[in-house]
Amino acid sequence: MSFGAIASDYDRLRPGPSPEAVDWLLPARRGVIVDLAAGTGLLSRALAGKAGHVIAVEPDERMRSVLQDRSPGVEVLAGRGEAIPLPDASADVVLVSSAWHWMDPELAVPEIARVLRDHGRFGVLWNSRDLSVPWMRADEWFRTDELPPDTPARPAEPASGTPAPGSTEWGGRHVPLPDPGGFENIETAVFRFSRWMTPSDLVDMMTTYSRIITAGPDVRDAGRDRARAALAAEFPGATEIEVPMRSRCWRADRVPR
Numbered sequence: 001m002s003f004g005a006i007a008s009d010y011d012r013l014r015p016g017p018s019p020e021a022v023d024w025l026l027p028a029r030r031g032v033i034v035d036l037a038a039g040t041g042l043l044s045r046a047l048a049g050k051a052g053h054v055i056a057v058e059p060d061e062r063m064r065s066v067l068q069d070r071s072p073g074v075e076v077l078a079g080r081g082e083a084i085p086l087p088d089a090s091a092d093v094v095l096v097s098s099a100w101h102w103m104d105p106e107l108a109v110p111e112i113a114r115v116l117r118d119h120g121r122f123g124v125l126w127n128s129r130d131l132s133v134p135w136m137r138a139d140e141w142f143r144t145d146e147l148p149p150d151t152p153a154r155p156a157e158p159a160s161g162t163p164a165p166g167s168t169e170w171g172g173r174h175v176p177l178p179d180p181g182g183f184e185n186i187e188t189a190v191f192r193f194s195r196w197m198t199p200s201d202l203v204d205m206m207t208t209y210s211r212i213i214t215a216g217p218d219v220r221d222a223g224r225d226r227a228r229a230a231l232a233a234e235f236p237g238a239t240e241i242e243v244p245m246r247s248r249c250w251r252a253d254r255v256p257r
Contacts, residue, residue, distance in 0.1 A: 001059070003039065003208075004062030007062045007063050009208060010063070011039075011070060014205065015195060016043065018245070021249050022043075024189055024251070025121070025123035025249055026047075032055065035047060036057050036095065036112070037097075038063075038097075041066070041067035048071070053075065054074045054075065056074050058076070081102075081103040081104075084114075091120060093123065094116055094120070094122050097125050098127055100124045109177055110179070113182050127246075128248075129244065130192060135234050185253045186250070186252045190248050193247070195242075195245055199231045199241060203224050203227045
């Protein structure tokens with residue numbers, strides 16, 4: 001729930017998905033799409049013209065407020081992945097953008113299967129900086145060793161190795177399915193894109209991650225200083241920087257009841 005404290009900045013600075021990623025995730029039948037853990041609606045707005053009805057479900061009231069204000073035509077509901085406020089078999093698509101790592105798969109996957117119609121699509125994506133580009137490694141700017149001892153840890157990256165049955169792991173991301181028989185046609189894809197940002201906005205975007213939000217002003221200020229210096233050295237005199245991004249996507253279809 002830390003993101004609500006910076007909801008407006010989150011919406012302004014965080015990347016939405018690439019259009020190609022959205023198209024890849026969506027099936028032909030898309031009358032009702034649910035954006036689960038919708039945040040401020042970055043994905044919801046990308047879906048608005050691609051479905052008969054888009055429902056955004058988000059637990060944080062502050063994030064929902066921004067979502068409601070900036071996402072006309074989207075139905076906004078309070079709820080979470082482990083308790084979706086929708087009837088059985090009421091959705092054609094359920095998508096989760098940059099939030100799956102916050103959910104409990106043992107509870108969220110059955111809930112998603114419950115609200116999906118037969119053959120409905122379950123999709124997960126993460127939109128992030130492309131960390132394969134060396135200068136994008138922000139951990140060198142916002143150093144974890146400077147965090148105070150009681151700072152909440154960031155969500156753990158999935159362990160490497162063989163994924164559990166019915167799951168898929170790729171690029172450091174893992175989508176477990178507690179009931180491996182509940183979904184079929186599992187596929188993954190990565191879509192690379194870029195966005196132009198001012199150096200100031202890029203630095204500010206780095207502070208929209210939970211471990212930095214909760215770290216306190218001293219850590220943020222020190223990280224900002226290092227980030228500004230690093231970007232000035234990498235892109236001297238630049239007023240805008242082309243920031244490499246990627247959308248890592250996972251999709252599967254619900255088996256008939």
